[in-house]
Amino acid sequence: MIEDLVVAFLTRYNYYMAVIIMLIGLYAMIAKSNLIKKVIGLNIFQTAIYLFYISIADVEGGTAPILVPGTDVVYVNPLPHVLILTAIVVGVSITAVAYALAIRIYQSYGTIEEDELLELGSERR
C-alpha cells in the first residue's frame, strides 16, 4: 500500500508539487490581510504553473534546446518554455496592475490591510 503510494507519488511528483505550491499561494491569498502579500500569494500561485510547465517539458538526459550541429543529442521540448515565457509576461503585467491598484487603494483609503478596508467599506454603507 505504502509502496504503491510512493510509486504513484514518484511518477507524478511534478503534479503534486504544482498543486502544493498552488495551495501555498492560495493560502497566502486567503489568510493574509495585506494586499501586497495577497499579490505575492498570487505570484506563488502562478509560479506553480510555470514550474509545472517546465517540468513537463523535461526529457530525461535532454539538453537545452539549442541546435548542436552534427551530434546526436536529445533536446528538452522547447515549446513549453516559449509558452511559459508568454505566461510570465502576462503574470508580470497582472502583478503590475495589482500593485498599481494596491497603491491607489492606499491613496484613497489610507491602508492596505483588508480588515480595516472591510470596516471602512461597511461604515460607508
Place this chain on the structure above:
Amino acid sequence: MISEHLPILAVILPLVGALTVLLAGWAERRYCYPVAVAVLTIQFGLSLAILREVLRGGTIHYYLGDWAPPWGIELVVDHLSAYVLVILVFLSLLSCIYAKRSIGGEIDPQKTVAFYVMFLLLVVGVCGITVTGDIFNLYVFLEISSIAAYTLVASGREKKGLLAGFNYLIMGTISACFILIGIGHLYVVTGTLNMADLARLLPPLYDSTIIHVAFIFFIVGLSIKTALFPLHTWLPDAYSHAPSAISVLISTVISKMGIYATIRILFSVFTVGFIVDHLPILEFFAWVAAIAVIAGSVIAIAQTDLKRMLAYSSVSQMGYIMLGIGIANSVAMTGGVLHILNHALIKGCLFMVAGAIIYRVGLRKIDDFKGLAGRMPYTCAAFFIAAISMIGLPPTVGFMSKWYLTLGAIEAGEWFFVVVILASTLLNAIYFWRVLEYAYFRHADAETPELESRVPVSMLLPMLVLAAGCVVFFFAVSIPLGIIDAAVADLLGGA
C-alpha cells in the same frame, strides 16, 4: 486581396487603434474619443465583412506566418466566432460612444487617454479570442482583455471600484491559471495546442485521467470567468462599482467572451463525444446553471441599488445561457447561443439606462426613482423595452431565447428545467416591474429638486439603438438564427 486577411486584421486593427489613440491623446486629450469611435466603427465594418465571408464561404482558416498547423498558430473563424465577434464589436462600439459623456463625471480627466487605450486593448483581447484557433492564444487574449478589464473597473473615482477591481483581479487571475494548467495537461498528452488538432487527437485518450483532470481545471477556470453561480463572487462588485460605460462593456462583452471561451473549450476541443459520453459533465453543468438562474434572480429581488440588481440579474442570465449549452440538444443550444445576442442587447441597454440615471439625476436606489418616467421619458422607455425583453415577453428578443430553451428542455425531457425557465420569468418580473412601477406610476416627491434631466445624445442614442434592437431582432430573428443554426450544427457535429 484584403478579404483573405480579415481575421488577423480584426486583431491588428484595434491594436493599431490603441496606439493611435495614445498618440492622439498626446496631441490633445479630446481627440481620443473620436479616434476610438472611428477605430471601432471600422472594426465593426470589418467584423461584418468577416461574417459575410463566413456566410459565403464557410469557415476561414488563416495561418500566421504561413506556418501550417500544428506548428504555426492558426486563426479560425467559423459561424459561431463570426456571430460572437459581430455582437461583441457592436457592443464595444456602442459603449464607446456612450462613454464620452458618462465618464465625464466618473473618471479623472487626465486618465481619459489611458481609459480609451485600455478600452481598445480590451477589444483586442476580445477579438483575438473569437478568431483564434489555438488554445494557448485563447489564454493570452483572455488575459489581455481581462487585464484591461481590471484596470477599467478600477478606473473610476468611486473608491469601492478599486476594491472591486482588486477582487476581480485576484479571482480572474486564479481562473486564468486554472485554464493555463488545463492547457498544460492537454499539451502533455497530445503535444499540440491547435484546437482542431486537439479535437482530432483526444478521442483515443478520452479515458485518461489526465484528460479528465485537464477538463475539470478548464471547467472551474471558465466558470470563474463567466461568473457561474457559486463562483460569481467578483461580479456584483465589479459590475456595480465600475464607471457606467465600463459596466456596460463588461456586462456585455467580457461576460460573453467567457461564454464563448467555454463553448469553444467544451465543444471544439473536447467535442460532444467526450462531454456527453465519457464524462457526463453537461448534465451537472445544466443543474448548476439552473441553480444559478434561480439564485441570481432571488438575490436580485433583494437589491435596492439598480446597478447591483442588474449585476445579480446577470448572474442569473449567465445561468440561462449555460442552461442552453448544458442541455445540449440543438434546440436548446440555439436558445443559449441566441441568448448571447439577446443578453448583450438587453443588459447593455439596462446598464446604459442605469448609467444615464446616475449621470443625470444622480440616483442609484430604486426607491428614489419615483416619477422618473416623466423626467426622462426616452430613457425609461428604453428601460421598459429591455425589461420586458428580460422577462421574456413578446414582441422582444427575450421571448425568442426563452421559447427555444423551453422547447429544448422539453425535447430533452428535462421537466425541471422547464419549471426553472418559467420560474425565472416570474422572478425577473418581480424585480423589473418594481422598477417600472416606481418610474412610471409613482409621483415624484414634492421636495425633489427639478434637475436638468435631458440625457445627452451620445448616451441616449446607443441606448435607444439597443432597445430598438430588442424589438427588431424579435421580428428579424431569422437573421441571427441562420448563423446560429450553422454554428450549432458545427458544434454538435462531432457527436
Place this chain on the structure above:
Amino acid sequence: MIEIPPALIPIVGALLVPLLSGKVRKAYLLAVSVATLAATLVLTPGSTFTVPFLGYDLALLHVDSLSLIVGYIFAFIGVIAIVYGMREERTGHHIAALIQIGSGLGIVFAGDFLSLYIFWEALAVTSVALIWYGGREDSRGAGMRYILLHIFGGGCLLGGIALQVAATGSMAVGEVAPGISSILLLIGIGVNAAFIPLHVWLPDAYPRSSVAGGVILCVFTTKAAIYLLARTFPGAEAVAYMGGLMVIYGVSLALLQNDVRKLLSYHIVSQVGYMVVGIGIGTALGVSGGIAHLFNHILYKGLLFMCMGAVIYTTGRHNLTELGGLARRMPVTMIACVIAAASISGIPGFNGYISKGMVIDAAASMQMTGLGLLLTLGAVGTLLSFVKLTYYVFFKKNNEIEAREAPLPMLIAMVATAFCCILFGVYPGLLFAILPIPVDYHPFTAGHLIETGGIVVVAAVILLLGWNLFKPKEKSVPDLMEVYRLGGRGLLGFSTTAVNRVSDALAAARRSVIARLGWFVQDPVMATTILAGTALLPVARAALPRARAASLEEDLMRTRDEYPGNPARMWGTGYGLLLVTLFLIIYFAVLFLIG
C-alpha cells in the same frame, strides 16, 4: 376589399398617439377604432394573412365563423370604449387602450399559437398600465399582483404551447389532446378566464383601474380566454363543472361587496362561468350558447362598467354605502344601468335572457341536472345583487351627493350599448344568424318564460324575507388573494431577510474556519501541542498528582500566550477562493490516492 388583420390597425395606430393632441387626437382615436371595426366587418370566413417566421407560417388572420362573431363584438366595444374614454387626457392611457383592443382582436384572429401568445402577453402588459392609471393608492399593488399572476399564466401557456408544438409539430390553434400540455394550457387559459382559484386578480385589479380602463379591461382579457377555451377545449366535462363553480362563487362573493366595480368584477367571474359551462358541455347548443353569452355579456357588462364608471367619475365615490339618490340627478345613466341590470339578470326582452337560457337549456339537455341547478341558482343571485346595486346607487335616499349627468361622450357610449342590449334581446335572430354553429332555439317559449318567472319570484321572496341581509357593509370580504399575498410576502421576505441571513451565517462560518486554519498554520507544531494539551488536560488532572497537573496546566497557558497571535482573516474575494482551494485539495487527494 383588402383584408388586413384588424389587430394591426390599433396597435400601429397607437404609435402615432403621442404625436397628436387635443381635438385632433380625439378624432384620430375615433378614426382608428372605426377603421378597426370596418376592417373586422369586411372579413369573410377563410380570409388569411400569413407571415413567415422561424420556419413557421404565422397566421395573423385565420377567419371562421367563431372568430368572426367574437371579432365583431370586440371591435364594436372597442369603438364604444374609445368614445367613452374621450375625456381621458393621459397619452399612455390611450396607447394602452388601443393596444389592448388590438391584442384582443389579435388573439381572436390568430391562427397559430405563437402569435396568439404574443397578443396574449401584450394584453396582460397593457392591462397593468390601465390598472396603474387608476391612480388609487392600492392600484399599484393590485397591478403588480395582476402582472405576476398573468406572467405565471403566460408561462404555463407558453409551456403548454411548446409541448403541443413539440408533440404535433404544428403551431396551429386547435383542439388539444389530454396530457401535460393540456393541463398547462388549461392553467394558462384559466388564469385569464378567472377559473377558481386563479380568479383572484380580477376583483383585485378591476375596481382599481381607471374609469375608462375598467370598460376595456372587463371586455378583453376574460373573453379572449373564453374564445381560446372554445378553440382548444370544447366539450371537456371538467371544464363545465369549473364553470358551475365559478357561477356560484362569483355570485356569492358579489352579493357581499360594497365597492360597485368590485361587485361587477365578481359578476364577471360568475357570468364567465356560464360561458365556460356552455363550452364545457360542448354540444352545438352549449358552445353556441357560451359564445352567444360572451357576445351579450360584453354588451351589458361593458354597459354596467360604463354606468358605474360614470357614477365614479361624477361623484368620486365607489362604495354602495356612500352612494344613493342618483336617479334624479343622472337619469340617463340610471336608465342605462337598469337596462344592463335587466340584461344580466336575464329578464325577457333583454339580451342576457336569450343566451343564459341557451346555456341552461344545454345543461338540461345533457341531463346535467346539478349543473343546471347551479346555473339557475346563479341567475337568482345575479338578480338579487343587481336589485341591490341599482337600489343603493340610484334609488336609496341620499341628499348629500351633488352630481350632474355624465359628460356627453360617456352618454353616447352608454346609450348606444343600451340600445344594442335591447335590440339583441328583442330580435335574437340577429345574433343567431352569426353564431358559429347554427342552433334551433326558441327563447320565448312558455317554458322559458315560466322558468324566468320562477327565478324572479324566488328572488323577490328572498328579498322580502331577508332585505337586511343584503345591506352593504363597509368591511371588505377576504378572498384567496390574501393567501397569495402572504406567499408573495414570504418570497420577498425570503430574498431580503433569509438569503442575507444565510449568507451572513455562511460568511461568519467561513471566517471562523479561516481564522482557525490561519491560527493553526501559524505554527502547526505548537498549535498541535496546544490542542493536544487542551484535550488531555482533564485526563492529566484525573491521572496525575495535583502539583504535576497544575504545572502542566501552567505550561499550557504559557504556550497559549506565546503562540503567534493575530488570527488571519479573509476578505471579499469571499468563498470563491475557498471553493477553489477546496477543489484543489480534493483534486490533490484524489490524484494522490487513485493515481
Place this chain on the structure above:
Amino acid sequence: MRENVVIRTVTRLAVPFILVFGLYIILHGSSRAGGGFQGGVIVASAFILIGIAFGLDETQRRIREKVRTIASILGISIFIGIGLLCILFGANFLGYAAIPLPLDTPWVRGLMMEAVEIGIGITVMAVMTSIFYDVATKEEGE
C-alpha cells in the same frame, strides 16, 4: 537617496555590459535561445539599476515618460509594420518569406524575425521600465 559611491561606481561599470548582453539576447531571437522578451527585460533591468543608483528623479529627467511611451509604440509598430508588410507582398501576416529581399529565404526569415524581436524588445524594455518607475514614484499612475 543617500550618496553611495560603491553602488554608483558599480552601476557605471555594469550598465554597459548589461546593455550589450541584453542586445545580444535580443539579436539571437531567431537562431538561439534568446528573444525580445528576455532581452527587453535585461535592458530594462539596466535602466532600473540606474534608477536605483542615481535616484529616480534624476533618472526620470533623463528618460522621460514620453520617451518611454514613444519607445513602446515604436516597438509595437515595428512588429505590426512588418506583419502588414508581409500581407502587402501577398503572404499571410508575418509570412516573412514573401518579402522581396535579395537574399535566400532562410536569411530573409531570420532578418525579419530579428527585426520583429527588436520591436518586441524595445516595447518590453519600455514597458518594464515604466512599470518600475510608476510603481516606485509617488505620483499616481498605472
